Amino acid sequence: MKWANLAGLAVGLPSVPAFGEVGDETKPLAKSQAASQGTTGAATTTPLASPETILLKDYRPQSIYKIPVTEIPKAKFPVIDMHTHPYAKTEPEIEAWVRNMDEVGIEKGMILTMTTGAEFDEIHRKYAKYPERFETWCGFDFTGYDKPGFGASAIKELERCKQAGARGVGEIHDKGQGLRSGKSKAPGMHPDDPRMDAVWDKCGELGMPVSLHVADPIWMYEKMDRHNDGLMNAYQWRLDNQPNIVGLSGMVDIFERTLARHRKTTFIACHFMNLDYDLGRLGEVLDRNPNLYADISARYAETAPIPRFAGQFYEKHADRLVYGTDMGVDKPMYRITFRILESLDEHFYEADQFSYHWSLNGFGLCDGILRQVYHENAARVLAGRRA
């Protein structure tokens, strides 16, 4: 099975692929998509190949340039993957995943289960057979979040999960409508809500880092028109039509207030805090908040168009960025992340992994930065915990 890219946008269960399979050119358009494009449901065939008939979503250019192509079968240094999910469901699937990890150089993966209760225990039981290769992180139980006594009940389950083997918390989402942990939801309650104070503090006290996903890429909020830079992905994950949500900038402010209020809790912002389009602002947030790290998962295709600026950002904040994938278990998926981070390749396409129309470029990060992002920063977060 092919894992769709940008899984970081997935709501709900981690087993649900985030995007439609890429490269399936025969697949009919979704009804709403067809309507918006003024086409009918029959628009599945490609009658004439011309700029008038080739849809942007089907555009698959191939680079014309005779320039170096770097193949990186294995990461240059051992890697800790701080953002993955329980994609493998059975023992053979987990075994196959471990073999892939061995081949590409992934030492260990944090399985962000988003779950609590029996569901967490079940996932933990399966992955606990490989204690050197996986950690399982639990979610929150938001039951009763709108009633008195919520903090205490959530903390009780958090402590139970810790006892049962959880080593961190994640992935917790808030895309502007309120907190969510897998299926457990708290509409209208954001991370900086006083009701969450005791819960975040307890995470710090228990030595459990928190993987927190706020907002979504900026083009989800923009008009779905011909000027939208990320239209192919934005349309499916659009937030521009959601009433009464906190916008991206507001969610960053909420995250920052949360960081300031809970200095003893370590937070890992998923996907560059969705500030991959404004890394300057992310740099400022990192500078102001020593208890914050950012994972780089599922934003490779979004940063590869700006390799020089992104490279400078990695250099400046090399001690605060951690590697993550969030894109399944396949070897080609891991390898494209290495190519983007390690090589200086230019203008290459990866339509199997990413569904944007643009080409990618490598950052050519130096060994010191690679070591930090691949391993050292994550190792520091993990070692800083209490047993």
Ligand SMILES: [Zn+2]
């Ligand atoms: Zn994720």
